[in-house]
Amino acid sequence: MLKFGKSQPVMRREDVRFLTGGGRYVGDLIPEGALWAAFVRSDVAHGRIVSVDLDAAREMPGVVLAMTAEDAEAAGADLGMNFTTAPNRDGTKGAAPLRPFLAKGHVRFVGEPVAVIVAETEAAARDAVEAVVLEIDDLPVHAEVAPGGPSVHDEAPDNVAFDYGLGDEAATEAALAGAAHRVRLRVEDNRIVSNPMETRACFAEPEGDRMHVCYGGQGVWSLKKELCERLGMAPEAVRVTTPDVGGGFGTKASNYPEYFCVALAASQLGRPVAWVASRGEGMLTDNAGRDLVSELELGFDADHRIVAYKVDTLSNLGAYNSNFGQMIQSYLFARVLTGTYDIGTAWLRARGIFTNTVQVDAYRGAGRPEAIFALERVMDRAARELGLDPWELRRKNFVAEGAFPYTTVSGESYDVGAFARVLDRAQAAADRAGFAKRRDASAAQGRLRGMGVCYYIESILGDPSEGATVEFTDDGGVRLYVGTQSNGQGHETVFAQFLADQTGIPAEAIEVVQGDSDRIERGGGTGGSRSVTTQGTATLKVAGDAIAALAEFLSDEEGAEVEFDDERFRIAGSNEAPSVLEAVARARAAGRADLTRFEGRDTLPGRSFPNGAHVAEVEIDPETGHVVVERYTVVDDFGNLINPMLAAGQVHGGVAQGVGQILMEHAVYDAEGQCLTASFMDYAMPRATDLPSVDLSFEPVPSTQNPLGMKGCGEAGTVGAMAAVMNAVEDALWDRGVRDLQPPLTPGRLWQTIREADDRPLAAE
Structure with a gap:
């Protein structure tokens, strides 16, 4: 097997095409x-x-x-x-x-x-x-995310499409009943529309x-x-x-x-x-995302260790079952139900509701952001109600670094993790020690400042198997056929870079071929942050097969032992050191067409689990309700990385979508099922001025579930961002008496919330 090389921050080669108008989309x-x-x-x-x-x-x-x-x-x-x-x-x-x-x-x-x-x-x-x-x-x-009401489908009495359960309900209730402390919270997860730059199209x-x-x-x-x-x-x-x-x-x-x-x-x-x-058709008919409400309860012992966790979720499916709608807030939510915490007893009840609205399906993270948002919100609430440091409460309940592999209540096997170490680095990077001074400076200007943390984990999903084909062309080039599909992530760069790293073939000589069912018979596509781990593993196998076959050919030709040093073949007793392309040329000249095309598949033995800490720092003007995200810090454990620059780009985009959902995005329907936010005049999305620079660093703990030690990164930014921002706003407003915060935290909504808290008698607390 070839070895995993060092990661390199290589610029995306497809960007030249995109930035100069050379992209070719369906409409072109x-x-x-x-x-x-x-x-x-x-x-x-x-x-x-x-x-x-x-x-x-x-x-x-x-x-x-x-x-x-x-x-x-x-x-x-x-x-x-x-x-x-x-x-x-x-x-x-x-x-x-x-x-x-x-x-x-x-x-x-x-x-x-x-x-x-x-x-x-x-x-x-x-x-x-x-x-x-x-x-x-x-x-x-029926437009309410609640059982009952006018029937949408005869097949779903009370409009309940599914009633899913995971865990031990009786044990969880018993543990909660005996807990020294019980903390409850209701968490809404607002509906959004993804609004890709390119609308859906086909011919x-x-x-x-x-x-x-x-x-x-x-x-x-x-x-x-x-x-x-x-x-x-x-x-x-x-x-x-x-x-x-x-x-x-x-x-x-x-x-x-x-x-x-x-x-x-x-x-x-x-x-x-x-x-x-x-654009209007897209906003009316594209699958929406999120749209659920969860009733949460955490139980703690006297030492503030979690003894039980209960979740009761109602999710909006829209008018029909979409491709994966039923699975997202049931099975996929459950994959990371207990997050990074050592929780021995938990119970999830998830019900999906049909409503007379457009379908809800996958949106960046698909169930994992929803689960982490719920858990990290109630963890923060527990710390505040119990008078504890929210960072220390997390540290106390983390799965310990020596406890891996760790099996969760939902049956997932976390292979590795160093959660406390990652959180420590995030605390230093976010300058938590200097926060009090910054908060005082904001207060002097009549503003409220808060810091929020979220420790997330997500489960890589999708088909664990993938195929790859490496074809050497007559003109000295290479085609790499992949079963994934780039939607702007930089696959052309990262896959070519990876194959070049393994074989010594210049990356500029490698053409990445994707998205054609005639040229690629089978593939798992892109979703669930699976692309680089599965495709990289398959490519690694095929590259290894090619190197082994070419080495055997050269050995037979030269009558000597041949080794490969990641760039060239070394022939014993000779100064000759042919490259892979030169070896293929020799094989072609010798009539060995079988050495010009290699294909194969590989299957990952298990899932990998990207994780990390997001820290948001916000400033709020109580006179207007306007929230500004002043600082944002991320420390991610993505395992080994091929191209840190592309990983950073994925995190930045995910953070923007998470922040957008919490502060401004919201797809709204009235009681008659009419969408009131079907244009950019009514639906707000974040702009560059709404986000600070993201201070991002990596603390890799290589996964054991693939030979590359990778963990995937495509959706992680969104998984961590939502709770980090919500917790920061709650931190800023807690002393003001605000207790019920639900997204989106638009200026008008937040202003009203602050006014109501200011008018509430202290006895009401």
Whole structure:
């Protein structure tokens, strides 16, 4: 096996292309002469479809096709989209009502597609949508994240889609009953929209007897599989590609109705058909993130060690099951239920609720940020109520460095960790010792200052296996075929850099090939921070196989022992030291074509667990409620790193999304299921001026669960940021009497909270 080299902060080579306008996204690749699709969407949240009159639309100039669910079925399509269901506490599976890719009989959220119009131009298609007469009888709307209310689906009594449990309920209740201290907290996790820079888009084009579908996603294989299922096509007749992607964040990991409609229309018409979402369509129909509320309780013994932890969560699934919606706030939440703490007894009850809103699915972290946000909020509350230092309470309850491997109550095996050491470094880096002086300086200006800490851990998810192919081309170059999909993370750089590190091949000679189901038969895509650990491990194996085979070839040719020193082959008794590319050239000249292409797969033996400490320092103007994040410090344990610069970029982006959710982002629906925040006029996102520079450092403890010792880093920034900022704001306002803080902490909401606390009699405490 080859060895893991030193990490190098290499600049992203794809940035030159992106920054000079050379990126090629779906919208840049639409075939010339393609038809355009536009969608008739429901403008009510719940209703029975009485009629869909397409006659006038079909007569509009340029219109070539108008199709409803019934038309799609008549064309041989299977409307029912794929999704996963969670296990219920009683051993059954969660509710599985049909989710059609065009509404059939009923509509259940504003924006649900009811019909598709295809025309010669995008403008003509959109104009024709306006001519459709859609008659819907309104039905009562359920928009609350709570059981009961008007029924969304007959298959889900009281609108409860699943009722999941993990842990020992009886033991947890008994431990809480006998605890010396019990601390309770209600934590809301507000709904957000990811708003990637590039909206969702796709096109489909017939290619003889085959269909090519191009879309912006996080892996081509899931969509290929479901296209075959929905449209009745053979796998060999479907090719799916993904070009450059302008942000994924989990939102683009799912398959959406528009993709099936566009492919079906192209098949029916024998012409290319394209669709690019408007920003408004995206905000109405992209899978949302988070949206849950948790009732939490921690029990402590007299020495303030945790004896039990109980969580009761209600999560919003939206109107239908999305790809992974049921699993996120059940199984995935449970992966890191107890965080980094030694908690022997815990109980999680998680229920998913159908509502007449758009679906909720993965958003950067998918269940792990939600679990850590809840735990780290109640840990901070416990410290305040018990009169303890929140940092010391965490240290006292950490899984000790000598206790690994450590099995959690949710069955996860943490392989390694040095939580106290990482927290110590974060405390020094954040200059906690100087905080009192900074707080006094803020107070002198009439402002409130707070410091908050969050210690997070996340579990790397997704398929633990991955494949790689290394192909040496006739012109002396190398193609590395990968089963993951970059959405802007820098995969072209990091994978080429890694292969170069292992083989001595110049990185500039390596082309990374991704996102093409014809060229890469199988892959796990990108999600769950899996990409570099799984893809790096597979590449390491294939590179090792290539080196071994080439060394054997040279040894046979030279009649001497041959070794590889990470850059060149060394031939015993000779000064000759051919590089890998030179060895391949010799093999090709000798007719050994079998030595020009190597492929293989590898499977990780277990998950790895990135972890670290986030420290936020905020200043609040009590007269306006405005929060400024003044300082932000992160110390991460990502294990070994290939490229620290790219890891830092991932943390920075994750922090921005976590801070944005806590301070300003919020997708709001009214009681009738109408989205009130469906434009950038109404939905706030962080700008550069809303964030300070992030003081980031690494304290690596190499994982034992992969030969690289890596832990993944794509989602960690968001997992740690949310509670750090919330805890900092609570720290600033605690002495002011504020006790109930829920995100987003917008100036208006925070101002009102401060006013109410100021007016509250002291006896009310």
